[in-house]
Every structure is written in C-alpha cells, then in structure tokens.
Amino acid sequence: MSTEIELSIYVFLLAAFLGLELVHKVSPLLHTPLMSLTNAISAISVVGAILVTGAGESPQFSKILGAIAVVASTINIVSGFLITDRMLKMFRKKEPK
Amino acid sequence: MSVEHFWQYAYIVAAVLIILSIKWLNSPATARRGVQAGQIGMLFAVIGTLLRHEVMSYQWILIAFVIGSAVGAPLAYLMPMTAVPQLTALSHAFGAVAAALVGTAEYYRHYPTGFQMAALVIETLLGYLTFTASIAAFAKLQELIPTRPLTYKGQNIVNLGLFAVAVLLGVWTVVGGAPGWAFPAFVVLSLLFGVLLIIPIGGGDMPTVIALLNSYAGMAAAAMGFALNNRLLIIAGALNAASGFILSVVMCKAMNRSFTNVLFGAFGQVTESTAATTTAKPVRTATAEDAASILATSRKVVIVPGYGMAVAQAQHKVRELTDMLVKRGVDVQFAIHPVAGRMPGHMNVLLAEADISYDRLHEMEDINPEFTETDVALVIGANDVVNPAARHDTASPIYGMPILDVDKAQTVMVIKRSMNPGFAGIDNELYYNDRTLMLFGDAKGFVSEIVKEMPKAA
Structure with missing residues (x-):
C-alpha cells in the first residue's frame, strides 16, 4: 500500500468520525435541512466531473459523460443549497400576534 | 503561492x-451561516478545480453549469414545502448519477488498475444504485407508483443474487482480465438493483430509506475521492456518509427495527393477518x-402531527x-x-413553514412525560406513532416501537378521514378508548371548522 493511499484512508476515517460527532449534535428539529445540506455537499463530485470534462486527453465519450455529470451535480448543488436556505429562513422563534 | 498551486489551497479552505457548515447547522441560530459557509466552500472547490492545469477546455463545463443552475434554482424555489421529501430524493438521484458517470468516464478514459480501480468500482456501484433507488423513492413519494410495498415470493433471493452477480463482475473488473462486456453489465445490474431495493419498501419506511440513500451518495463521493486521489472529495463524502448513517440509525431506532428489517423485511406482509381483526367495535x-x-x-393542549397533516396541507390552519x-x-x-x-424532520419543516415558533416543537422523549398533565392530545393525521399496542401487545407488528403516549392525556382527539387502518395496515386500539373522540374528516377541513367554531365557544 502506497503512502498516498494510506494517508487517504486516514483522512477518510478522521472525517467520518468528525461527521458522526458533528451530526450527533444537530437537533432533530433541523434533520430535514441537515439532510438537504449534506446532500448539496455530496455534490462535491462536481470536482471530478469538471476534471473529466475539461481534461485535454479525454476521449469524446468520457467528455460527454463528464458534461452530463457536471449538469447533474450542478442541479444538486444549486437546488440543495437554495432549498436548505429556504427551509431555514422559516425556522423562527416568535409569539403569535 | 503560485496560480498553479492555487487549487491546493482552495481545496483546504473548501x-x-x-x-x-455542518457544525453551524446544529442550532437554528447559526444554521443559515452554515449554509453560507457550505456555499462558499463549494465555490472554492469549483474555482480551484477550474484553475487546475489539467482543465484545458471550459466550453462544455460552462454550458453544463448554466443548464444545471437553470434546472436547479426553479426546482428549489417552486417546490411546495410538502414536497421536500420528493425533492430530496430527486437531489440524491442527481448527485449519485454524477458520481456514477464520472466513474464510468474515468473507466473508459484510462482503465485504472489496483486500488484506484477498486475505488472506482465502488463509486460506480453505489452511484448507479443510489441513482435508480432515489428515482424509485421519488416515484413512490410522488405517488407515481403505488406506495405500498410490492412483494413477491423469493424477492430477497432474487435481489441478493442480483447484487452478488454485480459485485462479482465488479471484482472481476478490478482483478483484471474481464471481457469488455463485464463493466457495462455491471452498470446495468447496479441500476436494476437500485429499483429492486425500493420496490418492497413502504411509504412509512421512507424516512429510513431516504437517510440511507443520503449516506450512499456520500460514500459514492468519498469513493470517487479515493479513485481520483482527491482528499477534498474524501472529506466531504465521509461527512455526508456519516450524517446519512446517523439519521438512518435514528429512524430505525424510532421504529424499533433493524436495517436489515427495513430493507428486507417488507412490512406489508405482516399486516394482512392483523388488518381484519377488529371490525365493529x-x-x-x-x-x-x-x-x-x-x-x-382546556389548560394544556398537545398537538401530534403526522403525514396526514402534510397530505392535507393543514399546517396553516393548525397555526x-x-x-x-x-x-x-x-x-x-x-x-x-x-x-x-x-x-427525518419533515413535520418540523412544515410547522416552521406555517410560522409556528420552533420552541413549541418537542421531541418524543421530552414531551412524553407531559401527557399525564395534558388536557387534550390532538392527533392530526398520525396513526402508528400513537398506537398504544406498541407498548404492550407483543403480537403487534409495531410492538416495541417507541410511541407518543397520547393515551395518557385526559382527552384524546383524533382527526382522521375514516376508520381505515393507517399505512402499515395495523388497527389502532387508541380509537376505541373511552377517552378518545374521533373527529372524522379531512385534516385541513376539520381544523378549519374548529377554527370557525372557536369564537362561539365559551
């Protein structure tokens, strides 16, 4: 196993445990926004999609798949963040008038 | 810091x-800041990537950005709040298919080997199955296909067999020497498995399944990180996977069921025997x-909302x-x-939409001790989660599930369309209780009538 892979596995493990810790603290009140936020974050795969689409030496077939992937992940990012914010705007503490 | 290495710093900031962003989401006070942090982080990730020297042509990427934003923005703004579960399922589908397509594109670009290939196969498998599973979940939530579990004999064997074949093809591809058809066949089986996974799952189990799909989408992103040796993807994917995992565990606990039971248990079968027992009480x-x-x-009223409130869009009348x-x-x-x-959290979002202050919304553990001093428990469109059988009837399919103890209140009022049993098809003994009043009607219609009668009440 190369050091690169070993490092990546450490990074994965630490991030996963950090995720477990952070999410445990999220109030059930916000579980839906949490899910749509993490969903938007998982669209980080846009990074991979850009790299495949923009690479000089990619075959045409890979570029087409890459471009579709950019479209799909952009939809995911845009709708994910916007809907999360739309939901959170509604969570208010107030007394009825 | 040269431009050439800008992306590395951008990724760290991202x-x-x-x-x-996840840390700030833990309380409503800081949650919106969390979303902003996430957006800026994503922006850093995208700009950093665009500036990498490997990226040579921008034309297609920019067109794709425009199309994606043009679809994504209206999706987020035009969907009614009651459709949030569907929208989330659809979002998972888009994220997952992106991961899967990148995996496929990478495969045909340079046929990686060893560890990278293994990561790529996992990425592709999870991506495609999450894609079709999310589409199927969307169809169920939108009621495009029947929401009740569709089961047949030997279903689990067929599903597991299919999955095993997909995994074998994947392993073959990793080990090497697989023929050209192996990878496409692997893709097709992954897609098929996603659909088969969702078909036997009923609407009532959707909270667990959506959380699980959320976790899979994260794992696909993390696997992509391993395949591309990109640690930003690994971090973001792992956070998402962990989050989805915790939520699905919370949901399973709330139903007193295990993962395997949710995925392979097919709730529908249990109910046929119990559905017909009580008829004319x-x-x-x-x-x-x-x-x-x-x-x-009354002095104290506790309202228990359920899916019926969402379906009837009754939240504003409840407010x-x-x-x-x-x-x-x-x-x-x-x-x-x-x-x-x-x-998860569906009711909170709807009640917040109706402008009900969130300090009135309480979790099960916090509110349960208060029912004994509650004058009226008003159940609106909820059923199984208030069924006392879960506490004592060992024969009941929902036995052991933690419930809201509404039956301990002085009076229980249940707004319900008819005596038809709920989604799981289980009869609810709460309805035959002496202290229970059944209010038959549509949730929205009945609450509006109560609102109309209220000024006349002494």
Whole structure:
C-alpha cells in the first residue's frame, strides 16, 4: 500500500468520525435541512466531473459523460443549497400576534 | 503561492468551510451561516478545480453549469414545502448519477488498475444504485407508483443474487482480465438493483430509506475521492456518509427495527393477518363544535402531527388554531415523533413553514412525560406513532416501537378521514378508548371548522 493511499484512508476515517460527532449534535428539529445540506455537499463530485470534462486527453465519450455529470451535480448543488436556505429562513422563534 | 498551486489551497479552505457548515447547522441560530459557509466552500472547490492545469477546455463545463443552475434554482424555489421529501430524493438521484458517470468516464478514459480501480468500482456501484433507488423513492413519494410495498415470493433471493452477480463482475473488473462486456453489465445490474431495493419498501419506511440513500451518495463521493486521489472529495463524502448513517440509525431506532428489517423485511406482509381483526367495535365521535369547546376550556393542549397533516396541507390552519388557543391562555405544544412524515424532520419543516415558533416543537422523549398533565392530545393525521399496542401487545407488528403516549392525556382527539387502518395496515386500539373522540374528516377541513367554531365557544 502506497503512502498516498494510506494517508487517504486516514483522512477518510478522521472525517467520518468528525461527521458522526458533528451530526450527533444537530437537533432533530433541523434533520430535514441537515439532510438537504449534506446532500448539496455530496455534490462535491462536481470536482471530478469538471476534471473529466475539461481534461485535454479525454476521449469524446468520457467528455460527454463528464458534461452530463457536471449538469447533474450542478442541479444538486444549486437546488440543495437554495432549498436548505429556504427551509431555514422559516425556522423562527416568535409569539403569535 | 503560485496560480498553479492555487487549487491546493482552495481545496483546504473548501474542506474547512464544509466542516464548519455542518457544525453551524446544529442550532437554528447559526444554521443559515452554515449554509453560507457550505456555499462558499463549494465555490472554492469549483474555482480551484477550474484553475487546475489539467482543465484545458471550459466550453462544455460552462454550458453544463448554466443548464444545471437553470434546472436547479426553479426546482428549489417552486417546490411546495410538502414536497421536500420528493425533492430530496430527486437531489440524491442527481448527485449519485454524477458520481456514477464520472466513474464510468474515468473507466473508459484510462482503465485504472489496483486500488484506484477498486475505488472506482465502488463509486460506480453505489452511484448507479443510489441513482435508480432515489428515482424509485421519488416515484413512490410522488405517488407515481403505488406506495405500498410490492412483494413477491423469493424477492430477497432474487435481489441478493442480483447484487452478488454485480459485485462479482465488479471484482472481476478490478482483478483484471474481464471481457469488455463485464463493466457495462455491471452498470446495468447496479441500476436494476437500485429499483429492486425500493420496490418492497413502504411509504412509512421512507424516512429510513431516504437517510440511507443520503449516506450512499456520500460514500459514492468519498469513493470517487479515493479513485481520483482527491482528499477534498474524501472529506466531504465521509461527512455526508456519516450524517446519512446517523439519521438512518435514528429512524430505525424510532421504529424499533433493524436495517436489515427495513430493507428486507417488507412490512406489508405482516399486516394482512392483523388488518381484519377488529371490525365493529364502537367509537365515540364528536363534531367540530364539541371539539372547539373542549379545546377552548382546556389548560394544556398537545398537538401530534403526522403525514396526514402534510397530505392535507393543514399546517396553516393548525397555526390559526394554535394562535387562537394561545390567545385564550391555553398552553399549546407540539409533539414530534422522529418518523412522523416521510423524511427525518419533515413535520418540523412544515410547522416552521406555517410560522409556528420552533420552541413549541418537542421531541418524543421530552414531551412524553407531559401527557399525564395534558388536557387534550390532538392527533392530526398520525396513526402508528400513537398506537398504544406498541407498548404492550407483543403480537403487534409495531410492538416495541417507541410511541407518543397520547393515551395518557385526559382527552384524546383524533382527526382522521375514516376508520381505515393507517399505512402499515395495523388497527389502532387508541380509537376505541373511552377517552378518545374521533373527529372524522379531512385534516385541513376539520381544523378549519374548529377554527370557525372557536369564537362561539365559551
């Protein structure tokens, strides 16, 4: 196993445990926004999609798949963040008038 | 810091912002800051990537950005809040298919080997199966296909067999020497497995399944990180996977079921035997006028919303009722069961949309001890989560599931369309209780009538 892979596995493990810790603290009140936020974050795969689409030496077939992937992940990012914010705007503490 | 290495710094900033964004989401006070952090983090990730020297042509990427934004923005703004579960399922589908397509593109670009190939196969498998599973979940939530579990004999064997073949093809591809058809066949099986996974799952189990799909989408992103040796993807994917995992565990616990039971248990089969047992037991009914006067004279009312409230879009009327009661000096609180609705936290979002202050919304553990001193528990469109059988009837399919103890309140009012059993098809003994009043009607219609009668109530 190369050091690169070993490092990546450490990074994965630490991030996963950090995720477990952070999410445990999220109030059930916000579980839906949490899910749509993490969903938007998982669209980080846009990074991979850009790299495949923009690479000089990619075959045409890979570029087409890459471009579709950019479209799909952009939809995911845009709708994910916007809907999360739309939901959170509604969570208010107030007394009825 | 040269431009050439800008992306490395951008990725580090992005990783920090993404971690902070989840951290800030833990309380409503900082949650919106969390979303902003996430957005800026994503922006850093995208700009950093665009500036990498490997990226040579921008034309297609920019066109794709435009199309994606043009579809994504209206999706987020035009969907009604009751459709949030569907929208989330659809979002998972888009994210997952992106990961899967990148995996496929990478495969045909340079046929990686060893560890990278293994990561790529996992990425592709999870991506495609999450894609079709999310589409199927969307179709169920949108009621494009029947929401009840579709089961047949030997279903689990077929599903597991299919999955095993997909995994074998994947392993073959990793080990090497696989023929050209192996990878496409692997893709097709992954796609098929996603659909088969969702078909036997009923609407009531959707909260767990959506959380699980959320976790898979994260794992696909993390696997992509391993395949591309990109640690930003690994971090973001791992955070997402962990989050989805915790939520699905919370949902399973709230139903007293295991993962395997949710995925392979096919709830529908259990119910056929129990559905027909109770037919003609008497129930007490009441009119809106009665309900209004009882509510108006009580000191403490706890409202228990369920999926029925969401379907009827009754949340705004419930808010009106709450305001009226509060004005009369009644203490009104809301009891939220973790699996009420079709996704984790579904009820909270709807009640927040109706402008109900979130400090009135309480989790099951916090509100349960308060039912003994509650005058009226008003159940709106919830069923299994208030069924006392879960506490004592070992023969009941929901035995052991933690429930809201509404039966301990002085009076229980249940707004329900008819005596038809709920989604799981289990009869609810709460309805035959002496202290229970059944209010038959559509949730929105009945609550509006109570609101109308309220000023006349003494």
